[in-house]
Amino acid sequence: MNEEYDVIVLGTGLTECILSGIMSVNGKKVLHMDRNPYYGGESASITPLEDLYKRFKIPGAPPASMGRGRDWNVDLIPKFLMANGQLVKMLLFTEVTRYLDFKVTEGSFVYKGGKIYKVPSTEAEALASSLMGLFEKRRFRKFLVYVANFDENDPRTFEGIDPKKTSMREVYKKFDLGQDVIDFTGHALALYRTDDYLDQPCCETINRIKLYSESLARYGKSPYLYPLYGLGELPQGFARLSAIYGGTYMLNKPIEEIIMQNGKVIGVKSEGEIARCKQLICDPSYVKDRVEKVGQVIRVICILSHPIKNTNDANSCQIIIPQNQVNRKSDIYVCMISSAHNVAAQGKYIAIASTTVETKEPEKEIRPALELLEPIEQKFVSISDLLVPKDLGTESQIFISRTYDATTHFETTCDDIKDIYKRMMGSEFDFEEMKRKKNDIYGEE
Amino acid sequence: MASATDARYGQKESSDQNFDYMFKILIIGNSSVGKTSFLFRYADDSFTPAFVSTVGIDFKVKTIYRNDKRIKLQIWDTAGQERYRTITTAYYRGAMGFILMYDITNEESFNAVQDWSTQIKTYSWDNAQVLLVGNKCDMEDERVVSSERGRQLADHLGFEFFEASAKDNINVKQTFERLVDVICEKMSESLDTADPAVTGAKQGPQLTDQQAPPHQDCAC
Numbered sequence A: 001m002n003e004e005y006d007v008i009v010l011g012t013g014l015t016e017c018i019l020s021g022i023m024s025v026n027g028k029k030v031l032h033m034d035r036n037p038y039y040g041g042e043s044a045s046i047t048p049l050e051d052l053y054k055r056f057k058i059p060g061a062p063p064a065s066m067g068r069g070r071d072w073n074v075d076l077i078p079k080f081l082m083a084n085g086q087l088v089k090m091l092l093f094t095e096v097t098r099y100l101d102f103k104v105t106e107g108s109f110v111y112k113g114g115k116i117y118k119v120p121s122t123e124a125e126a127l128a129s130s131l132m133g134l135f136e137k138r139r140f141r142k143f144l145v146y147v148a149n150f151d152e153n154d155p156r157t158f159e160g161i162d163p164k165k166t167s168m169r170e171v172y173k174k175f176d177l178g179q180d181v182i183d184f185t186g187h188a189l190a191l192y193r194t195d196d197y198l199d200q201p202c203c204e205t206i207n208r209i210k211l212y213s214e215s216l217a218r219y220g221k222s223p224y225l226y227p228l229y230g231l232g233e234l235p236q237g238f239a240r241l242s243a244i245y246g247g248t249y250m251l252n253k254p255i256e257e258i259i260m261q262n263g264k265v266i267g268v269k270s271e272g273e274i275a276r277c278k279q280l281i282c283d284p285s286y287v288k289d290r291v292e293k294v295g296q297v298i299r300v301i302c303i304l305s306h307p308i309k310n311t312n313d314a315n316s317c318q319i320i321i322p323q324n325q326v327n328r329k330s331d332i333y334v335c336m337i338s339s340a341h342n343v344a345a346q347g348k349y350i351a352i353a354s355t356t357v358e359t360k361e362p363e364k365e366i367r368p369a370l371e372l373l374e375p376i377e378q379k380f381v382s383i384s385d386l387l388v389p390k391d392l393g394t395e396s397q398i399f400i401s402r403t404y405d406a407t408t409h410f411e412t413t414c415d416d417i418k419d420i421y422k423r424m425m426g427s428e429f430d431f432e433e434m435k436r437k438k439n440d441i442y443g444e445e
Numbered sequence B: 001m002a003s004a005t006d007a008r009y010g011q012k013e014s015s016d017q018n019f020d021y022m023f024k025i026l027i028i029g030n031s032s033v034g035k036t037s038f039l040f041r042y043a044d045d046s047f048t049p050a051f052v053s054t055v056g057i058d059f060k061v062k063t064i065y066r067n068d069k070r071i072k073l074q075i076w077d078t079a080g081q082e083r084y085r086t087i088t089t090a091y092y093r094g095a096m097g098f099i100l101m102y103d104i105t106n107e108e109s110f111n112a113v114q115d116w117s118t119q120i121k122t123y124s125w126d127n128a129q130v131l132l133v134g135n136k137c138d139m140e141d142e143r144v145v146s147s148e149r150g151r152q153l154a155d156h157l158g159f160e161f162f163e164a165s166a167k168d169n170i171n172v173k174q175t176f177e178r179l180v181d182v183i184c185e186k187m188s189e190s191l192d193t194a195d196p197a198v199t200g201a202k203q204g205p206q207l208t209d210q211q212a213p214p215h216q217d218c219a220c
Helices: A014-025 A049-055 A086-094 A123-128 A134-149 A168-174 A179-189 A203-219 A233-244 A367-373 A411-425 B035-044 B107-111 B113-123 B147-157 B172-189
Strands: A004-010 A030-033 A102-104 A107-112 A115-118 A224-227 A248-250 A257-261 A264-270 A273-282 A291-304 A317-321 A332-338 A349-356 A378-389 A398-400 B021-028 B059-066 B069-076 B097-103 B129-135 B160-163
Touching: A004 A014, A004 A264, A014 A030, A014 A086, A014 A233, A014 A273, A014 A411, A030 A233, A086 A233, A086 A411, A107 A179, A123 A134, A134 A179, A134 A203, A168 A179, A168 A203, A179 A203, A179 A317, A233 A248, A273 A411, A291 A367, A317 A367, A332 A367, A349 A367, A378 A398, A398 A411, B021 B035, B021 B113, B021 B172, B035 B059, B035 B069, B035 B097, B035 B129, B035 B172, B059 B172, B069 B172, B097 B107, B097 B113, B097 B172, B107 B113, B107 B147, B113 B129, B113 B147, B129 B147, B129 B172, B147 B160, B160 B172
Parallel strands: A004 A030, A004 A273, A030 A248, A107 A317, A273 A398, B021 B069, B021 B097, B097 B129, B129 B160
Antiparallel strands: A102 A224, A107 A115, A257 A264, A264 A273, A291 A349, A291 A378, A317 A332, A332 A349, B059 B069
């Protein structure tokens, strides 16, 4: 490793691996290291199950009822891919799809008055849903048609709404939508965690609803995809891409020092050796003095032996508990997957409940979600800090990713990747830049 | 249009139905034992003597005929990730056969075979087949691992064994063909179970960049 690299990357989380892949494909010489003996950092899927018990300091070995330990791949951070979202676009442009298999998540549900309902997002589903009364349904349908036709580049589709000025609150008013409909539109379709969006210009909200319905239209059952063997396969796929284009990978490497000269990074010291670099990408855990805490997320991994009640025995689903249903400021999410995704032993389900921490008693905050999951065979609770870089890295040339937030998809992760790319390269991110620059499959006609 | 229940052959070209089976095969072993050379000799019948660490190859494709069946082999390279033992677990997924390779002139590469075998058993499908190959058998003068030791280790691990040379084209084709036969034998044994892995079928929907057709909901 006593060499000069263009870019050194520390940590093999998804953000770092995607950036590493982009840099290698574009001819940069990349050294990618992780202090852990496994790939993925916080976005790893832990296997075998014994390792998860150790990690959470659960005394004793998993009981025999949990089956074979190596049949488990348990995500630490629950997320799904939006079928029409940015991560799928990145997977397609890089052709990392070659290394992965996906399944469509079977259902998307929303919590109302102690019960869960399927999220209606097409006109037909909305008309059939018991969430709304008849007149409400008609108005909601009109709203969905408007959203489907909306194109931010075509003023003819605005119908008197100014996407950059009109607030979403005013848009809801224009379509005469009631509080319940506003709740699930904002939280279960636009996937906002709080109500802050209501007084902001409506353009982003409308585009988020479009993303939801276009994702749903892809495969039908839900807008979400999930990779077989767990989310930890995603960073590994991009790591392989980076390696094919010359990236060097080292795991189990303790990082002793980030070496600076005149306020700019010049290298990294590990096990007494120094690798030199021009730029550094890392996750917050490698540069604790350069990040600040902006909040906390609680995540509770629950192992179940049954599908979640009232989900038609779905082998995978998402449940959103909108904040004002449980008198909170931010939503609670449940992501559930199962043995059908090669992440759990036969007949087992993994449900992960998560939310942004608002009080001193986060475990109490998340209780409404856990009540939907009972009986729970084993719980693994984590409370993690949300860390963000203190500066843009312009001077230090150290580019720090943000901690994975409480959202249940990868859109904010992709925004972070695009933003880091822009700061590093000085030009706007372009998906085209991710395309493989030469043929790397041989023998195909 | 993709549907969630569609099982498809192949990795990327869902329209390519020009084969009966597709097998994913991996070549694994220490750096510079000759994995890439072995792959090039088999797929292209070429050999480049200069040592270049593997960069730029994802996999090679070769279609062969066995028992009147067209079998498409997808032979994956390690992308150089074996050097620091950082091969991704994702690489092992869905592989039906392995060529575990060492260099008969390099003791260390032979000593690492046990480790690689453990990796295979940990991360691959239970029925994956493995052949042990001692490469560079043209370099008899520099040999440090006797054929006997190779054979004994293979017996101990339960693998079939070949010595081969990518440079002199010795036993290269035979190795791949034997591996394919072993996979086919295993496949006919377990045909009743119809495991999708055995046909290389993709389980989920094919991701595409195309928009789904708009929904035609009734307007009531």
